[in-house]
Amino acid sequence: MASGVALTASGCGLLGGSDDSGSTGGGSGLEKPKIKVSIMPTIDVAPFHLAVQNGYFQQEGLEVEAVNAASGGASLQKLLAGEVDIAYGSYTPFFIAKSKSNADIKFISDASSAGPKSTEVVALPNGPVKSVHDLAGKKIAITAADTICDTLTKSVMRDNGVDYSGVKWVPIGFPQIGAAVKRGDVDAGFLTEPFITQSAKADGTVEIIDAATGGTKDFPTAGYASLGKFASGSQKTVAAFQRAMLKATKESADRSKIEPLLVKFSKVDQDIAALTKLLTFQSTLDARRLQRVPDLLQQFQSIPAKIDVATMIVPQASAS
Structure with missing residues (x-):
């Protein structure tokens, strides 16, 4: 991302803010205005x-x-x-x-x-992963263990009868995952928007699975x-x-x-x-x-x- 913000744990897309985002309300009887x-x-x-x-x-x-x-x-x-x-x-x-x-x-x-296609596992179209069945035993980039990233991915793999026990989960910040897939550092990566769209444009990655399907729909x-x-x-x-x-x-x-x-x-x-x-x-x-x-x-x-x-x-x- 142009902003250079690196996420190190689960989140859904990049949207930063400034510390100066307060208002100047008068309290209106609130315990802590x-x-x-x-x-x-x-x-x-x-x-x-x-x-x-x-x-x-x-x-x-x-x-x-x-x-x-x-x-x-x-x-x-x-x-x-x-x-x-x-x-x-x-x-x-x-x-x-x-x-x-x-x-x-x-x-x-x-x-x-x-939402549909807002969380995906992506890979290169000519790489070793072309479907959910190819994910078993592969290196998959996620932001961190025990986050939405690996939880949703495991669920979709399980729904499709794919063993996730041998997957090597590789921690990488969302902005760097697409490039890591392109370099071959990992076989696939979990992304959310707008990183999905940006990675497709910059790194040529394609959807392998929509992580919000089956047991994880909505x-x-x-x-x-x-x-x-x-x-x-x-x-x-x-x-x-x-x-x-x-x-x-x-x-x-x-x-x-x-x-x-x-x-x-x-x-x-x-x-x-x-x-x-x-x-x-x-x-x-x-x-x-x-x-x-x-x-x-x-x-x-x-x-x-x-x-x-x-x-x-x-x-x-x-x-x-």
Whole structure:
């Protein structure tokens, strides 16, 4: 990417932000009218940027400071360390932290689910991998282990009767995966948009599998979380954040509102932005839908026991 941002853990596309993204609301009786939110440079946060740009947080009396995180893991660590009040990230690290350290994580707002052809495993058309059946025992680039990247890939391989136990998962940042495939450093790579479109143009890669198919169709990918202490002690603040995000998420259904953000924050060309396959933007959390994530992680032994998602979701605010 022209911006040179390297992602080191799961995320869906490149969409950065600046730390100067707050508003100047007066509080309106909120327990904490000024909050910090860690975000990643991903397409999923487009509604967040719209909420900032259009003053939706400000209308709720909320001042938001965006704190950039290089990865989902880094965003989670900022939350656990008390550096931010709310953290955006893919769901996988949140559930793994819950299972391994019993972290008191509460989900505030949804962000996205995988749309058709927005998450793919790609390879060279004349390379050793031409179908999902060729992936067994190969080197596949992912951002990190136990992320959306390898979780979705394993699921599609399993759905097609392909053994994933011998795969060598190679950690590489999203912006470098296409080039690694082209050089032959890996046999295939997991990509999200806009990297899929950009890699096809720059490196000549082609789709091997759409990772949002079969058991992972419309799979929940990312959301916003806080610690339980903040969620229970700042209920009005949480509701204000949810209402602003709900309004911005509805607006994000208009693609013309998203493409300028890709150009502005991702530094991609307009033609790449126009061709990019978008994720499905979400805001309101649904326990049954989100339960799919820890259930799949348990199947792949990424977490040791079942997690009841309903206990991790805070009440969802309706539009004001």
